[in-house]
Every structure is written in structure tokens, then in C-alpha cells.
Amino acid sequence: MGFQVIRFKNEEIIADIDNVIKTINDSIMKPTTSSPLGGDKRGVCLKIAVLAGDGIGPEIMEQGVKVMSAVCEKYGHEVSYKEAICGAHAIDEVGDPFPEETFQTCMEADAVLFASVGDPKFDNNPNAKVRPEQGLLAMRKKLGLFANIRPVETFDCLIHKSPLKDELVRGADFICIRELTGGMYFGEKKEGTDVAYDTNYYTRKEVERILRVAYQYAMQRRKHLTVVDKANVLASSRLWRAVAQEIAPQYPEVTTDYMYVDNAAMRMIQEPTFFDVMVTENTFGDILTDEGSCITGSMGLLPSASTGEHTPVFEPIHGSWPQAKGLNIANPLAQILSVAMLFEYFDLKAEGALIREAVNASLDANVRTPEIQVEGGAKYGTKEVGEWIVNYINNKK
Numbered sequence: 001m002g003f004q005v006i007r008f009k010n011e012e013i014i015a016d017i018d019n020v021i022k023t024i025n026d027s028i029m030k031p032t033t034s035s036p037l038g039g040d041k042r043g044v045c046l047k048i049a050v051l052a053g054d055g056i057g058p059e060i061m062e063q064g065v066k067v068m069s070a071v072c073e074k075y076g077h078e079v080s081y082k083e084a085i086c087g088a089h090a091i092d093e094v095g096d097p098f099p100e101e102t103f104q105t106c107m108e109a110d111a112v113l114f115a116s117v118g119d120p121k122f123d124n125n126p127n128a129k130v131r132p133e134q135g136l137l138a139m140r141k142k143l144g145l146f147a148n149i150r151p152v153e154t155f156d157c158l159i160h161k162s163p164l165k166d167e168l169v170r171g172a173d174f175i176c177i178r179e180l181t182g183g184m185y186f187g188e189k190k191e192g193t194d195v196a197y198d199t200n201y202y203t204r205k206e207v208e209r210i211l212r213v214a215y216q217y218a219m220q221r222r223k224h225l226t227v228v229d230k231a232n233v234l235a236s237s238r239l240w241r242a243v244a245q246e247i248a249p250q251y252p253e254v255t256t257d258y259m260y261v262d263n264a265a266m267r268m269i270q271e272p273t274f275f276d277v278m279v280t281e282n283t284f285g286d287i288l289t290d291e292g293s294c295i296t297g298s299m300g301l302l303p304s305a306s307t308g309e310h311t312p313v314f315e316p317i318h319g320s321w322p323q324a325k326g327l328n329i330a331n332p333l334a335q336i337l338s339v340a341m342l343f344e345y346f347d348l349k350a351e352g353a354l355i356r357e358a359v360n361a362s363l364d365a366n367v368r369t370p371e372i373q374v375e376g377g378a379k380y381g382t383k384e385v386g387e388w389i390v391n392y393i394n395n396k397k
């Protein structure tokens with residue numbers, strides 16, 4: 001099921017939540033006039049901050065940028081890119097995984113296209129003072145990206161790759177809305193040699209704004225929201241549930257149900273088609289979205305968007321796969337689909353749809369990277385898949 005990444009501003013959310021919701025609704029409902037290619041806008045200028053990061057990041061980013069440029073050219077939009085460093089290579093270069101200059105580049109852009117960060121040299125060193133992942137967390141916090149939108153969609157031609165039975169996973173199509181700037185990731189911490197803790201800190205405001213985002217998605221889709229928590233044990237979850245119960249009556253068309261996170265983890269593999277929109281706190285969302293990505297059989301195909309107070313960020317949900325760096329084998333589709341989400345965010349729906357069409361066509365034509373290639377099929381690398389998609393877009397009449 002298609003959907004649009006919802007646009008909103010945090011200051012407005014705090015000041016006047018009802019009005020913001022109305023604005024969101026208006027922008028979703030806006031009629032589109034048709035043009036030969038189906039797009040209703042021309043000459044949009046987009047400034048994109050490009051954060052390719054580590055591992056396979058630069059290779060997949062190259063494809064994402066190529067596709068973005070091809071679509072802009074096709075629809076008469078202007079796009080400019082500014083690269084900025086982050087992650088492990090930023091630590092190597094300037095000692096900071098999200099340097100101030102990168103932050104400024106993000107703030108000045110309309111959107112950030114992000115690939116991946118992480119390097120094994122930090123993974124097994126608990127004493128490392130600074131880690132690539134801190135760059136990602138700093139970016140989320142500084143850009144106020146409290147809403148992480150992670151769609152879990154199946155591609156029919158890849159269902160056989162799912163570890164679940166075909167009949168269970170076919171038709172699974174849900175979105176996880178993960179709160180991204182609160183909870184244990186950012187709450188008070190202590191890291192001693194004998195005692196250590198992380199605090200799962202949430203305020204009513206933080207819970208309410210993410211729930212409202214989730215309700216907006218539910219309203220656009222099958223009107224079913226599952227609030228995932230651990231309210232039988234955790235105080236923070238009881239706040240989540242109380243706030244959800246307070247605001248649920250404001251969305252009478254939406255069926256709201258509440259599920260403990262352990263049960264949700266189970267239900268996702270027993271009956272993934274049960275879910276439509278799920279909303280949850282930061283850590284639960286981290287765990288459940290990895291589970292979600294692998295049940296579809298296509299981790300390399302899932303994009304995500306993070307939105308909130310400042311510039312939105314679009315990125316694949318997978319990591320930096322350092323072992324594959326430079327081998328031209330990484331799947332660029334999640335990055336390319338992140339570009340589709342970016343267009344959709346700016347209400348450029350035809351542009352997003354063309355990318356989705358091109359991606360589906362590449363899969364149907366068996367133009368696939370090795371991990372999803374059919375047996376005996378021709379071998380395509382990261383670059384070749386990207387080029388095929390660009391050609392498809394260029395030749396589309």
C-alpha cells in the first residue's frame with residue numbers, strides 16, 4: 001500500500017496540534033492535476049545533503065544520487081547536492097562522527113540523503129571513546145528527528161527469500177512508527193565498572209506527538225493502529241498507554257489496540273498481515289524493525305524516513321556491511337527507494353511512483369544483486385542495477 005511521508009513542524013505541533021493535523025490532512029488531500037508524466041509540479045528546487053558514511057554507503061549512495069538526478073531531469077526539477085562526512089571516516093578525519101560542519105550542511109538542506117555508518121574496528125572495543133553510531137544519534141537529536149517511519153512491505157517476487165512460510169508473509173504490509181529521540185537511547189546513563197544503567201525517560205509531550213503521527217498514518221491506510229509497549233512492567237510504558245487511551249477517542253475511525261512488545265514480536269512472525277500501523281518507543285522500535293525487515297525476505301530493499309523538527313532524513317534501514325565494501329555487490333534498492341520516499345515527502349508523488357515502478361521492473365527483469373538473484377540468473381552489481389534503473393527512468397514515456 002502506498003503512502004506519503006507526513007510533513008509537520010514540531011514547534012507547530014506543540015503550539016497548535018489540531019491545526020497542524022489539519023494542515024497535514026490538507027496536504028494529503030490536495031488534488032493533483034495531470035501532466036504527460038503524471039507529475040503536477042515543475043521546477044522544484046531541492047538542496048540535498050549527501051551523507052554517504054561508511055562501508056557500502058558510498059557505493060549505494062552513488063546509485064541513489066544518479067536516480068535522483070534522472071528523476072529531477074525528467075520532471076524539470078533542479079537539484080543540488082552537498083556532501084558531508086559522518087560516521088567512522090569522520091572520526092578518522094576530524095575525531096567527530098557528526099561534525100558541526102556536517103550538521104550545518106544538513107540544516108541548510110531541504111532533505112538529507114543518508115546511507116550507513118559503522119566500522120568493525122569499533123564494534124569489539126567497549127573502551128572506544130567515540131563510535132560511528134554516535135554520529136547517527138547526534139544527527140537524530142540535533143535535527144529533532146523524533147518520528148522514524150519504517151515501512152515493512154513484501155515484494156511478491158522475493159517472498160521465497162523470507163524465512164517465514166509463503167502463505168504467512170504474502171500480503172504483509174505495515175509501517176512501524178518508531179519514536180527516535182527519546183527513551184533509553186538518550187535518557188540519563190551511568191557507565192561504571194560495577195554499575196551501569198540507561199533510563200527509559202519519556203515525557204507526555206514526546207509520547208503524544210509520536211502517537212499523533214501514528215494516527216495520521218493509520219487514517220491514510222487501513223485505520224488500524226497497534227500501540228506496542230510493556231505496560232505490565234514499565235512505568236514509561238504505562239505513560240504511553242495512558243496517553244494513547246486519552247487520545248484514541250479523537251480518532252474514532254481508527255481501531256486502536258494495545259500489545260505488549262514480547263507478544264508483538266511473536267505476532268509479527270505468526271501473523272504479520274495482522275498489522276497496519278504500529279507505534280512504539282525507541283528501543284522496542286529498533287528491535288521490532290529489524291525483525292520486520294527480515295520477515296519480508298528483503299532487508300536490502302527497505303527504505304525509511306526520519307522526520308521531525310528540522311531537515312528530514314531518508315535512509316536505508318540496513319547497516320554499512322563493511323565486508324562488502326568496494327565489491328560492487330551491495331543492493332542499492334533501499335537507497336533508491338529512500339529517494340522515492342524523499343520525493344513523496346515533498347508531495348512529488350509521480351516522481352516517487354516512477355522510482356517504485358522502475359525498482360519493480362528491475363526485479364521483474366531479474367536485474368538483481370547477488371543476494372536476491374534467481375538461481376542461474378545473470379550477475380548484476382550495485383552499479384549495474386543503478387544504471388538499469390536510471391535507463392528505465394530516462395526511457396519512460
Ligand code: IPM
Binds near residue numbers: 133136286
Ligand atoms: C537503526 C540502527 C541504529 C539504532 C544504530 C546503528 C545506532 O540499529 O537505525 O535501527 O540503534 O537506532
Ligand code: MG
Binds near residue numbers: 286287290
Ligand atoms: Mg536498528
